[in-house]
Amino acid sequence: MSGGLLKNLWRIVLLGALASVLLGGSQALATTFTLTHNGWTYSENISQQGLGDFKDTNGTDHMYQNWWWYRTNLDSAEKPLTKLVTITSGGANNVQLVFREDAGNLPNALLIRLDYTLNGVNANSAYVNVAWSIQHIYSPLPQPITVDFFAYSDFDLNDTPGGDTAFPPLPVDVHYEEGNTLVDVIASEFDLVGYDIDFYANLRDLLNDSAVYNVSNSAGGTGDMTNVFQWRKTLTLGETLSGSLTKVVTLSAPPGPVIPEPGTWALMLSGLAPVALRLRKKA
Numbered sequence: 626m627s628g629g630l631l632k633n634l635w636r637i638v639l640l641g642a643l644a645s646v647l648l649g650g651s652q653a654l655a656t657t658f659t660l661t662h663n664g665w666t667y668s669e670n671i672s673q674q675g676l677g678d679f680k681d682t683n684g685t686d687h688m689y690q691n692w693w694w695y696r697t698n699l700d701s702a703e704k705p706l707t708k709l710v711t712i713t714s715g716g717a718n719n720v721q722l723v724f725r726e727d728a729g730n731l732p733n734a735l736l737i738r739l740d741y742t743l744n745g746v747n748a749n750s751a752y753v754n755v756a757w758s759i760q761h762i763y764s765p766l767p768q769p770i771t772v773d774f775f776a777y778s779d780f781d782l783n784d785t786p787g788g789d790t791a792f793p794p795l796p797v798d799v800h801y802e803e804g805n806t807l808v809d810v811i812a813s814e815f816d817l818v819g820y821d822i823d824f825y826a827n828l829r830d831l832l833n834d835s836a837v838y839n840v841s842n843s844a845g846g847t848g849d850m851t852n853v854f855q856w857r858k859t860l861t862l863g864e865t866l867s868g869s870l871t872k873v874v875t876l877s878a879p880p881g882p883v884i885p886e887p888g889t890w891a892l893m894l895s896g897l898a899p900v901a902l903r904l905r906k907k908a
Contacts, residue, residue, distance in 0.1 A: 655712050660753070662718035663745030667753050671712075671722070674705050674829075679780075679874060682748045687808060687874050689786070689825075690779040690851075693739070694832045695759070698771040699729025703832045706737060718743040725762075728770050735772065736760040749876040758867035761860035771859040773818070773839070775832060776870045779825060779851040782806045791822050791852060792845035799845075799852040807875040812854040813868035825849040 656672040664682035669675045675692030694703040704726070711723045719742045728734035738758045745751040761770050782789050782803035791801045799822055801808040812820070821828055822845040829851065831838040840855045858866040 654709055656709075658712065658714075658720045658722075658741075660718050660720060660741060660743040662743045662751070664748065665743060665745035665751040667741070667743045671709060675777075679751075679753070679872070681751070681874065681876060682745070686784045687780055687782050687806065688778075688872075689781045690777070690829075691872070692777050693737075693757070694775040694777065695726065695735070695737070696773045696775075696837065697728040697735075699731065701837070702835050703773075703775060703838055705833070706739075708733075715740075715742075718745075728761075728772075731764060731770075734761065734763045734770065736762045749878070750874065752871055752873040755870045755872075756867075757869065758865050759860070760865045761862055764862055767862055769859050769861045771857065772866055774856045774866060774868075776812065776854045777829060777832060777851065778810050778853075778870075778872065779829070779849075780808045780810075780872075781849070782808060786825070786849045788847070789850045790845065790847045791850035793820060793822065793842075796820065796842070799854075801850065805877050807873075807878050809871075809873045809875075810852060810854075811871040811873065813856075813870070815868060816856045816858045816866060817868070818855040818857050820855070821853045822846070822850060823852075825851050827851075828853045 657668065657670045659666060659668040666678065666680040669677035669691060674690065676690050677688060678686045679688035680686050693706045696703045706724045706726060708724050708726050709722060710725050713721045715721060722739040724737040725733040726735045726737055740756040741753060743751065743753050759772055759774060780789065780801050782801060783806050789801050789803045791799060794800050796819065797812045797814050797817065799810045799820060819840045819842045821840040821843045823843060824846065840853055854870065856866060856868055860866060
């Protein structure tokens with residue numbers, strides 16, 4: 626067999642392997658990631674719908690799960706993100722995940738990016754910012770796709786599943802507290818439909834069942850609490866729905882929502898001036 630033919634065959638093998646990865650062959654990729662910064666640690670297991678940890682500098686964990694679901698007008702229920710294409714480290718405190726998900730029977734119609742950054746502010750405070758985007762990248766016909774995107778969070782403050790109080794001081798903020806440990810889950814405002822707060826595992830079950838689920842701005846409570854934010858936008862081919870989710874952990878703080886200073890907001894939620902302004906006015 627000639628050298629040229631061998632090279633062509635090898636090129637075909639490489640292209641086939643690349644196509645397998647791009648079209649959903651994520652089994653060879655890492656299924657977990659861990660971020661570290663200034664003594665804080667954040668991790669998620671991608672293959673287990675984001676089961677993970679958010680540990681402070683003393684090693685105490687404050688989070689049980691964080692994950693993402695979506696639904697399109699071509700689907701009959703929500704689906705978790707599963708079709709990982711790439712996972713790229715941007716340093717010890719950053720990771721980027723890329724998924725290609727189906728819309729109904731349209732394969733790989735949505736390109737979904739998640740960019741996680743952990744910032745350990747000091748021994749008593751840290752936050753994880755997740756910048757996300759969903760792009761409509763494929764359709765045999767020029768049809769729009771309506772996308773609903775869901776961010777699910779389950780925080781177990783002080784490494785205990787019960788005893789957390791959760792409530793929404795603002796439509797973009799779900800606040801958890803247990804003793805002097807506080808968590809604020811802050812959603813980007815643009816295209817936001819609303820939120821829900823409920824006991825574990827009611828919201829996760831609604832996301833995983835076979836029926837359509839939409840948030841209803843349900844009130845909070847005390848116990849093993851969880852929350853969901855929902856965004857919605859109709860996308861033509863090439864258009865993008867984007868936003869962010871920021872999770873702030875504060876230790877040794879008096880009860881009540883954490884209202885960051887303007888400089889901290891700029892770091893946490895760059896480009897989300899209306900949210901920052903609203904929280905600043907509340908302070």
